[in-house]
Amino acid sequence: MKDLFEILQQIPDPEIPVINIVELGIVRDAKMISENEAEITITPTYSACPAMFSIEEDIIKLFKEKGISAKVITTISPVWTTDWITDEAREKLKNYGIAPPEKGAGEEYLNVPIKCPKCGSENTKQISRFGSTLCKASYQCLDCLEPFDYFKCH
Amino acid sequence: MKNYLLKLADDTLIMGQRLAEWCGKGPYLEEDIALTNIALDYLGQSSLFYKYATQFYEGKSEDDLAFLRYEHEYLNAQLTEFPNGDYAQTILKTYFFAVYQKILFEKLMKSQDSQLAALAEKALKEVKYHYAHTKTWLNVFANGTEESINRLGNAVGNLWEYTGGLFDKTEEEENLTKLEIVPDSEMLENEWQGTIQKDFQEFGMQIPENAFMQKGSRKGIHTEYFGYILCELQYMQRAYPGCEW
Numbered sequence: 170m171k172d173l174f175e176i177l178q179q180i181p182d183p184e185i186p187v188i189n190i191v192e193l194g195i196v197r198d199a200k201m202i203s204e205n206e207a208e209i210t211i212t213p214t215y216s217a218c219p220a221m222f223s224i225e226e227d228i229i230k231l232f233k234e235k236g237i238s239a240k241v242i243t244t245i246s247p248v249w250t251t252d253w254i255t256d257e258a259r260e261k262l263k264n265y266g267i268a269p270p271e272k273g274a275g276e277e278y279l280n281v282p283i284k285c286p287k288c289g290s291e292n293t294k295q296i297s298r299f300g301s302t303l304c305k306a307s308y309q310c311l312d313c314l315e316p317f318d319y320f321k322c323h
Numbered sequence: 324m325k326n327y328l329l330k331l332a333d334d335t336l337i338m339g340q341r342l343a344e345w346c347g348k349g350p351y352l353e354e355d356i357a358l359t360n361i362a363l364d365y366l367g368q369s370s371l372f373y374k375y376a377t378q379f380y381e382g383k384s385e386d387d388l389a390f391l392r393y394e395h396e397y398l399n400a401q402l403t404e405f406p407n408g409d410y411a412q413t414i415l416k417t418y419f420f421a422v423y424q425k426i427l428f429e430k431l432m433k434s435q436d437s438q439l440a441a442l443a444e445k446a447l448k449e450v451k452y453h454y455a456h457t458k459t460w461l462n463v464f465a466n467g468t469e470e471s472i473n474r475l476g477n478a479v480g481n482l483w484e485y486t487g488g489l490f491d492k493t494e495e496e497e498n499l500t501k502l503e504i505v506p507d508s509e510m511l512e513n514e515w516q517g518t519i520q521k522d523f524q525e526f527g528m529q530i531p532e533n534a535f536m537q538k539g540s541r542k543g544i545h546t547e548y549f550g551y552i553l554c555e556l557q558y559m560q561r562a563y564p565g566c567e568w
Contacts, residue, residue, distance in 0.1 A: 213367075213445075215364065215367060215449060216364060216367030216368045216370070216371055216445055216446055216449060217363045217364055217365075217366050217367020217368070217370070218367070219363075245371070245438075245441040245442060245445050246437070246440075246441035246444070248441065248444045248445050248448070249445075296353055297353035297354070297356065297357055298357065298452060298455065298456050299353070299356050299357035299360040299361070299452075299456070300356065300360075301356070303360055303363060303364065307353060321452075323448050
């Protein structure tokens with residue numbers, strides 16, 4: 170079981186390649202169902218996440234190289250949340266220039282102060298609630314003036 | 324159940340297709356991206372609803388249901404197919420739909436059907452953003468210039484008579500409500516009106532009273548605009564049957 174997750178950790182998120190699919194929290198289960206067959210359960214971040222298809226292909230391809238035939242199951246429930254992103258991955262996002270989502274943010278998530286990933290200032294401005302991918306919003310730091318993406322709470 | 328799933332799927336498919344017409348034509352870059360993000364959310368939701376619906380249509384794929392049915396077989400509300408018009412109308416239409424989806428999915432999350440409940444819970448997270456976004460804009464329009472106030476007023480005039488159709492029921496819907504699988508549409512409509520009224524008051528606007536409502540939504544009866552959007556939507560599958568990306 171642990172080995173399977175180690176293999177899956179080699180697969181980067183296609184849209185944010187600094188983090189892998191395990192630390193993103195989208196791998197829900199991984200088990201061997203026979204000697205050379207694995208069953209991997211994943212869950213989409215958003216209903217329309219276009220990366221799901223390529224993630225499924227990546228999983229099948231990587232396991233094939235290891236002589237394992239992988240079957241990928243997609244489940245919707247329980248519903249993915251940004252709280253499942255690991256602390257390590259949050260740090261990676263920050264270093265990559267994407268402000269990580271606040272943990273445990275509820276209904277007020279739209280108004281949480283966003284720290285600039287570059288200088289750490291909370292003096293930031295929302296440019297748009299939406300961004301280059303479904304999971305991001307656009308912000309700008311008003312101190313160092315850096316425009317940056319915010320991985321929005323979900 | 325199958326008609327109810329089609330109602331959910333067709334609504335979001337047509338909302339997404341219509342909104343995507345703004346792609347590359349938004350008033351400025353960030354808004355262009357916002358609208359296409361929302362359109363993509365709709366497309367994802369419709370895909371999940373169609374996928375579930377295939378369980379009730381033997382031998383049909385998700386694509387068959389989305390692309391290979393005829394006009395009278397689509398159960399979307401007429402509001403969803405209504406043209407984008409100007410930006411005020413597009414935002415108002417998306418706002419009306421977002422309030423509807425928000426109330427609907429909050430209830431559907433508690434459905435006795437666990438699959439439907441899961442899809443609703445998933446989509447609700449997305450819809451909350453749509454609601455926040457469109458509400459912000461309506462506030463700007465309603466408290467903007469004479470021009471923006473006029474345009475918003477025209478949009479209310481154009482769209483209002485189609486909003487009632489969102490709550491029209493499909494054939495078997497009342498049975499599903501009795502089984503606690505889907506919420507009661509009349510209750511949804513009351514809550515929807517309440518939310519709109521509250522928001523409109525905030526904007527300094529009023530909702531039309533005792534207005535005429537168009538009939539025929541959820542029964543396969545459409546506005547004159549529907550054939551055209553369906554043509555565009557289905558073109559690829561009709562020209563190249565079975566084509567896949």
